Amino acid sequence: MAGGSYRATDNGQMEERSHVNLKQLSQMLGLSQTTVSRALNGYPEVNRETRERVLKAVRETGYRPNKAAQRLATGKAGSIGLVMPTAPGHPSDVHFSEFLTGLGEEALRHDFHFVLTPADPNDEVGALKRLAASGNVDALFITYMRGHDPRLEMLKSLSIPFLVHGRSFGTEPDYPYLDIDNEAAFYDATKLLLQLGHKRFALLNGPIYLDFAIRRKNGVTAALAERGLTLNEACVSHTAMTDEQGLFAMERILQLDERPTAILCSSTVLALGAVRAINQAKLKLGEDISLIAHDDVLTLLKPENFTVPLTTTRSSLRAAGVRVAERLIGEIKQLDTFPEQELWKTELIVRASTGVAPAE
Template sequence: MNLKQLSKMLELSQTTVSRALNGYPEVSEETRRRVMDAAKRHGYRPNPSARRLATGKAGMIGYVLPTGAAVDIDPHFVEFLSGLGDYARGHELDLVLSPADAAEEETTYRRVVANKQVDALYISAPRRADRRIALVHQLGIPFIVHGRSEGLDFDYPFIDIDNEGAFHDATRLFVQLGHRRVGLINGDDTQTFAIFRERGVSRALASSGLALEPRHVRSAVMTEENGYRAARSLLETADAPTAIVCSSLHMSLGVVRAVRDLNLSIPGDVSLISHDDVFPWLKPENFPVPLSTTRSSIRAAGARVAERLAARISGLEDGARGEVWPVDLVVRGSIAGARQVV
């Protein structure tokens, strides 16, 4: 079915149908829904070249993909893309990945925007005063940041979870259970999510007159092996933490293995709370001891990024609105009162 046939069937002009399919704000929501339903029912897909000529839009969301081993194996990134792809597929959007190493990221952003390859970009894993955000803001293309940066002198649109609040609440629970030595196994501490998480742990401890000791903090790329090494190095010290907050369910797999290898137990010797990104294939309740978590769906975040990018492309959203999602604290069997130290 082509556009002319679809328009005739719906008794609408081709212009109205085209605008409904491409998200123009002057089309009513009722008409847009009617057109989208009919297009889906009859298998209509707009020709990309014709759409670009008619609307000036490519129907593409872009992402400049940092290259490197850590990115290739990161399951958080894959889960995020799954959510983004779920939304994009149902709304006639495609995703373009442009690989770039660290030295060529800026050049790649400029090329993608100059070539009009995409209608909008998203940026992930922001760092302090992130130059990518400043550049894309300057280039004038619609964009969304997944996460937040600090140290920029302008506002920008973003979606983030309350990392500081989540790790504050987890640590406060440990303190309420009598723990005085709390360890943190964090992600890459150059990224702002990890900075916020450490800040949350420190704030909760400070509220009770305690401190997050530097010797009780480990930071690394969030893999099982790094979780294992971090837990071993923390638990083999004389003043080992009696409770650990961990930044990733995958790192927690390593923590559990380290505890077992040291002939310790969870929660008898060490209590554990992990951040859980709600992976369908790795569930905290299936750990040897069901794992307490701070819970948020990264797949849902991917879908929301795509939804807001589609709105920005069509003109339904503008400005620099930020979203910060609350995080649930789910208590399971991996925490207990602090053991008595003689």
Template sequence: MNLKQLSHLLGLSQTTISRALNGYPEVNEETRQRVLQAAKETGYRPNRAAQRLATGRSGSIGLVMPIAAGQYSDVHFGEFQVGLAEEALRHDFHFVITPANPRDEEQAIRWMVASGNVDGYYLAYLRENDPRIAMALSLDVPFIVHGRSIGIDADYPYLDVDNLGAFRDAARLLLDLGHTRLALLNGPEDLDFAIRRRQGVETALAERGLTLDSKNIRHMLMTDEQGHRAMVELLEGDNPPTAVLCASTVLALGAVRAIMRAGLTLGRDISLIAHDDELPMLKPENFTIPLTTTRSSLRAAGIRVAQRLIAEIKKSEPSPPRRELWQADLVVRASTGPAPRK
């Protein structure tokens, strides 16, 4: 089925069909849905080169995937991408993925934009005073940031979770249960979300006249192995913590294994709260002792980022909000309990 045949089938001009498929606002919704349904039933797909000539758009979202020797694959990145892909598919958008060494991300983005192969892109893994934001603002291509960057005024399009608020509330819960020796198993220390989560714990402790002992803080790649190793170190140290906060259920998986091997009972001898990105293969309620969590869906974030980026590319009305800050849910389960008596 080609465009001419589809035009004859529907009794519509080729221009109208092209505009309907590409989301032009002057095509009414009834006609648009009729065209979309016919395209689906007949298997029609627009020629990408012709579509680009007609609309000036490539129909692609760009992303730079940081990769380096010895770097682990990240299940969190994958879950976010699934959400992004789900929404892109609904709008017939493709991905242009550019692998780059983390040190070369800015140049990779410039090359990607200069190629003309993307209509917009998103930034992830934001760092403090991240230079990519100023660069993105200087380029004449829509973009959105998944996260934020401490030290930079928030006058850029972003979607983020209130990481500080989530971990402040989680730490308050532990403090209300009588815990004063808290530990934090966190993501890489240069990443914005990890900085804010640490600030959240420190804020809650400061409210009670307490501080977060630097010996009880671990920054790491968020893997099961890293979580296990860090938890073993904490439990073997002097005056070990009675409660621990984990930046991911993946870290918590390793931490719980270390706790069990030490002969401790979660929720009685030591409490644990993890951040739950709603990873489908690692549900906190399915742990032997269900985990208390702060919860925010990475897949939902991916869907929303794609919605906003595609709306900006298509100049949809109304315009999406420039800044979104999602609140995480605190879900209390059996892994938290009163501080053990001395």
């Protein structure tokens, strides 16, 4: 009994060392592995007293079932997999992490974890396949949807549940998704600007292959079309969602002959750069030029904190993360059936960056 302290002793004392396994535990208790397992997993055919003894022993030993073994035996692992788009030089993305925070918040409540596979944006299909085949995840989740996204077919062929954040333009919407109504958001925003008398519009958008970018542009175009206006392609930019790109794009657009008076931005991050360009050009935001940005409710970048607070279309990316986790976990646990497809409306919040169009 002397020697290594904290080790199992003959009288069935607990040990502090980490790895007790089922077998050892059941031996200590003089029970079979079956019974212990059942006691732990809440099966009814275990005597109340026995169960309590087991639970007590678990507490004392600090026993934790080995997840890999559990996974192997059940096929469930309590984890959801996602692909983290990255590559050397690929900028870290605040949008992604805001979303991740939401996922985490919900996963925490259910003792789930994620398996993050970093992947080159060009090999997401492969990364997903690997993740699914690894047998390490119960469900998959994808985002940054593209038009005609090739990942959808792949996911549908797998037998593992999945959920899409966003949609894939040009693909039959026969998959479970959670998306915001991007088209309506930008339609409404454009409409507001039209009502303020603006006629010349610019759009600082995300990469054109991304679904949300396509839909937002469509929203703008549709609203303009109702007034017989069109969107000048020279006033549209499709770039990565960074402030620098916003700056460059805006600088370029401000040099055009027929300078637009109304700017739509796909993110407050782009707006950050755009506003800088506007300031540098000595233009007054909300007077000389109006701007509406889409606000993902990023922790770091609050539209109300801009020198001139920004008018925005708002939808919390973090809340979307929470919801995605909720649905995915629910599905794995086979709790409820959720609506397959959700489309969230955005809010249009008017602040100081929008004003009546300047006189010609």
